[in-house]
Amino acid sequence: MGLFGTDGIRGTINSHPITPEICLKVGMALCFLLRRNLSHKPKILIGKDTRISGYVIEASLTAGITSMGGDVYLLGPIPTPAIAFLVKSMRADAGIVISASHNPYSDNGIKIFSNNGFKLTEELEKEMESLIEAKDFPSKRPSAKELGKAFRIEDAQGRYVEFVKSTLPRDANLEGLKVVIDPANGAAYKITPILFHELGAEVISINDKPDGLNINKECGALYPDSLIEKVKQTGADIGIAHDGDADRTILVDEKGNIIDGDLILTVLAGELKKEKKLRKNTVVATVMTNMGVENYLKSSGIRLIRTKVGDKYVVEEMLKGGYNLGGEQSGHIVCMDYTCTGDGAITAVQMAHIVKKNQIPLSELVKEIPRYPQILRNIRIPENLSKGAVEPVLRKLYSIASSLEKKINGRILIRPSGTEPKIRIMTEGENLQKVEEALKEIETIAYEEIRKKSGEGGI
Template structure:
């Protein structure tokens, strides 16, 4: 299904450039409000945001759209994406909205939508939204003058989320005695994460907690963990926790300053849940990008790794349909459905901290569960709208690469859902072969990347 506005995680783009404009944000508010306002009384929508400068602009445009459609708006201010999902249910809202471009630079922004159950909206609903955005008689959807909605700010919402997060730590565990460095990426969790960790007993050192509108994800956070690695060394911390701009993903740094990715974290959490007899679904759900080493590790425990296409929403959909309670992405989106409806970096970090405390061993020992298979991911930037993967020469090269890796590894090639990129990933036991396969494909795709 081809979509005009929505990608793998909502609508995203550079601020003030289509589609991330105030006009489209207003239209999204009207369209979503039209779908979820099912009778003649005003329904409610909650709106959160991260710390980007453009968040004010998008927030006001969404308020205009939702109130024009007859919905009452409750503004949460800067707050993590998983908090919006949680509060959508807690406040009995019909819609939840998060204004964020996640790990992207400050100039980008995005709109993520949640239904009344706290789950991201389906492809089908997003298609309906797009239809209403572009309908010829768009303004016919607006509410009557006496049905226009109201907007107000919600006080104390961040503390609801903090208390919710704290309750996910097992009752037999305290964080006393752990020195934790937390990097909040100058993003949405700059208040919530340090507060929750400190209240649970940790000795907390913070970085990335001084947002100014333009420094979100800049040289910090889960996609740029160098500052966290340095701080862990500097203060001799037991562990480092790196969140991204909207705090729905997490990367861990061990006491040696080494990075631990989402695949290793899912392995730790899954093993612990097996030991607690709490695992559902006989395995976990991840994407095609997760390392083959994770699949082999699970197989040793007679567990399965179910793969979906990239995007935590697809992971969640499979989890819901087939009864799994652990899922996620190598990038650090980890979904624990016993606690929430979407990826939550802070909740996932607490499960890792619990494993470390229970084992009474260094993080480097607890969180190295398998040897990753050599994996290489490279991107080819393309002109927006270009379709190099449809080229006959590219298809032939991909088929040849798949044949070469058959039985020895995997090949994944896909367009990015959020940027004009083609992502080429290969993995296998022979790193030289993996390097050659990826390099050859990059060259072939690069030669036709501007083909329309």
């Protein structure tokens, strides 16, 4: 079945796998697996972003969990990283986030956190999939007396705001800074503006009126144009953009330049190293991180370790090596001293604190960090193409990319998306023209091969 991708279960609402029926079984399977190791009723938190379909999934999960004897605590709209914090703070047995992150409102998804605040292991995901597929599950259901209940937690957002503030020194504030915040009409539409206001910054908030349909719509981390315009118009010091579930942050400097996850990670690494707090002088990032950033970190005495794309792989490597800083170019930054997942609010607060503490504009903090030309392209996979039909296309592209890398003296990354029916292509090198030519060649071949396979019926 392959329900779980690189970041939980995701898809279009009312289409497999994001249907009420599957969501009901997800809740049942999770509760069943928790109960086998617990002497008490499982306590499961559910948070969501602002998509209209969140109501459907929340109700289905709640029904599934309570029907199997678990108690549900409904937190309402709240960022993904808040669940990672609250599942530990509230001594819960698991936490669920209903969100499709940066995807459009028509999509939604389910991410699950264990009681330690980390995302569910692949082993547990596979167990859940087996149960959901099984025709005889559940073979035995709890009696009426054993059913669970649902409770609503009214102060979840406030608890999370206080936690994020606690990551700064006690006497720190952001007075004197003017910030523009774009929460993408998503989960942090209240939280990040409140957070910065309480820390003393002058706050201007845009795209903060969710209606269930406008999440990520031409706003937020993926579409920062309105943020750039507002920063320039208001003379702000920093622009802050989240995605729909606020586990990532992209910044805009006072000149209107985009500061992506690569640059944020580099600034944070430099600051931690200066304070002798960067464990093993090492940063964990993914294969997407720019070669220029890697070379800059190396020249600063900082080692970069690369993983597959996906913040869960970054976290795995951080845990394995005992590192405390990692992240992705897309803006997922993991500060393991405070939390165990990408946290957009913590990232934003920490970067604003560095600007205030050093009395240096954001543009000055990043001006020495070189970046090689890097071009990204997404190629959509037609619905009639099976996974088996796409694999030979990928193999051919890998082979071509290997020879082209030598020509451009750089890197070419080709990978199937873990969250959407797309092939993602990245070309990178010192010479922009060569990078563009390599991308065009691969793109042309990709479309030709996909067209051939589509003609064969995708079999």
